[in-house]
Amino acid sequence: MAPPPPPRSAFRRPLWCVFFLLLAAPCISAGGFVGVNYGRVANNLPPPAKVVALLRSYGVTEVKLYDADPAVLSALSKSGIGVVVALPNELLPAAASRPSFAFSWVKTNVAAWLPATQIRAIAVGNEVFASPAAKSLTPALVPAMRNLHAALVRLRIDSTVKVSSPIALTALQTSYPSSAGAFRPDLAESVMRPMLDLLSETGSFLMVNAYPFFAYAGNSDVISLDYALFRPNAGVVDAHSGLRYYNLLDAQLDAVFAAAKALGHSGVRVVVSETGWPSKGDAGENGASAENAAAYNGNLARRVLTGNAGTPARPNAELGVYLFALFNENQKPGPTSERNYGLFYPNEGKVYDVQFQLHGVTVRRDQKGRSSGGSSGGGGGGGDRSHDQGSVSASSAGAAAGASWCVADAKVGAERLQQALDYACGEGGADCAAIQPGEACYSPNTLEAHASFAFNSYYQKRRRSAGTCDFQGAAMVVSQPPSEFLRHDHLLPPASLSFCSIKCLAEDDQPDQRIHWQTDSEAKDPARSPF
Missing domain, CATH: 3.20.20.80 (Glycosidases)
Structure with missing residues (x-):
């Protein structure tokens, strides 16, 4: 065995652990x-x-x-x-x-x-x-x-x-x-x-x-x-x-x-x-x-x-x-x-679990760095994976190129979701007025819908910056309008027509940060929806 690498300095360290359920690029030179x-x-x-x-x-x-x-x-x-x-x-x-x-x-x-x-x-x-x-x-x-x-x-x-x-x-x-x-x-x-x-x-x-x-x-x-x-x-x-x-x-x-x-x-x-x-x-x-x-x-x-x-x-x-x-x-x-930097013990047991929570769409970046979604399909190993960045949702044919939203991930449980919602609407500064009782986007009155509204407000206000859609694992980036995503994941009742979804209008490199609130009935009217 080769001699060990030099000891870490007091400012960083050379030990590593990793645990991957889904990894992306087969080439160091391309993609994450x-x-x-x-x-x-x-x-x-x-x-x-x-x-x-x-x-x-x-x-x-x-x-x-x-x-x-x-x-x-x-x-x-x-x-x-x-x-x-x-x-x-x-x-x-x-x-x-x-x-x-x-x-x-x-x-x-x-x-x-x-x-x-x-x-x-x-x-x-x-x-x-x-x-x-x-x-x-x-x-x-x-x-x-x-x-x-x-x-x-x-x-x-x-x-x-x-x-x-x-x-x-x-x-x-x-x-x-x-x-x-x-x-x-x-x-x-x-x-x-x-x-x-x-x-x-x-x-x-x-x-x-x-x-x-x-x-x-x-x-x-x-x-x-x-x-x-x-x-x-x-x-x-x-x-x-x-x-x-x-x-x-x-x-x-x-x-x-x-x-x-x-x-x-x-x-x-x-x-x-x-x-x-x-x-x-x-x-x-x-x-x-x-x-x-x-x-x-x-x-x-x-x-x-x-x-x-x-x-x-x-x-x-x-x-x-x-x-x-x-x-x-x-x-x-x-x-x-x-x-103790390892992901695994020498007996191959996990030291801890790392959940990636990736759900069905591969996020890619175009040459201008914008994210877009596409179905991951059923083939698994085929095609060029050099730009794959992980799966986050089912694709939406109506989503504008480069558009992305931040939604709640119900899998973390109600307690963590509520904590993240409290942060977003409090210290995080998300605009949560519309999901208060009696306001336009209060219905459906579900934790997942309200959290998605708040998370996306936080995400869009920060210009979709890196790391602003996470909330300790309670949120994820999707490439389709939140109402479609939540209905797809059965978090909204099929008959609900009053769910308010956040639309971020993106043009070229600079997203227009206006927030467009609309009901599902409005979203179904192509003349009224930018998507």
Whole structure:
């Protein structure tokens, strides 16, 4: 087994867990996806063949490794799972100084396994700048990346296999506010600019390890747990840009985008190569619990799979993430949390459940980043899945291109739905006057209908921003008018003609934020309905 990756810095962490019922893109370079980090710093894990069977049983389609172990690559052969292999930190000097070494490594650890093992990328090192050997390894990083890419070109596989390097957020000198994000002076010109140049030249992406847990655990007196876990909250305004952030991960990623923009790379694509939340920790590790881990990973996965993962500064960007980690790893050094990032125990039992709540329509984004719905059909495996973002509802032929709404998900139960409704109509600032007794949209007087009304008001008022249709899992984005969706899911009585649905009129890139209230009888009149 390859040596373990370097220990996590106090600002983020390299452990991952993931649990997927439905995963989207078969290609890192296109669309959003959720994958898992398969770390093996343990002496009690299942053999690779059983691990691959576990991954497939939960629909995991992307996996990231910390080495290129032949036993693992063999087990992944013909599995249909995309793979990121890694060149360990200790091999960077050889790969940087000897092109022949880089070529031999790529030929043995990448080319020899294609196409049966679907290798997507090479992660060159891991958090090199945070490594104990950073002083000697950092100058070798970009030269090693260039030599490895040259080997890919020579072997004629550079169009399908990309080169990148996972960086930790400690590479940033400034991360708050997000718009002021900047790389450290010792890295900006000497390493990050040439790295970004290479990524741009080769059509690759920047790998970022981002852990909101560390920021929260170290600053729980000033950072809201809801803000860290993608739960409803009042948000945080960036005083420089005026953008409002509703979760900490978005703020961290936009700081990276700002830092890259300052170096002339405003269009860089980012893949979150590690993120996660521990299910257990020591007494001083605030927030480490199975409940919070399930909330963080589940809410993040739901956002990505429903195509709602853009950030305030990059609202149309697709996001790919690798959750850390697949298993709890009992030989990882450090605090208790380090050994408890897994989605699974070594016996293959689940540490906690992550519910994706995806229901029948695949959300896709067009070239302008707008969401649209289409029936997922019955074939399951056919067609191009590179833009699939997860299923959320049945399709509606009458829905305008790019339109989306936020509705209640009754499966969470009445108690959670009521809590979310109270938040939306209270602190959330949704316009709930019309669902009060005696008002136009009070009927039907059901919790699901009223919650859908309130959730959608909140969602549309925030311009359908990423993360604003979740309410701790009590809501979901749909691509058809709410009245049609709720009737389809039997939440409205068939004879009801007085349900008020919210219509958001969308034109090109900028949605018209007027809210159009109408009864079902009005909606059936094509002359009166924009849909």
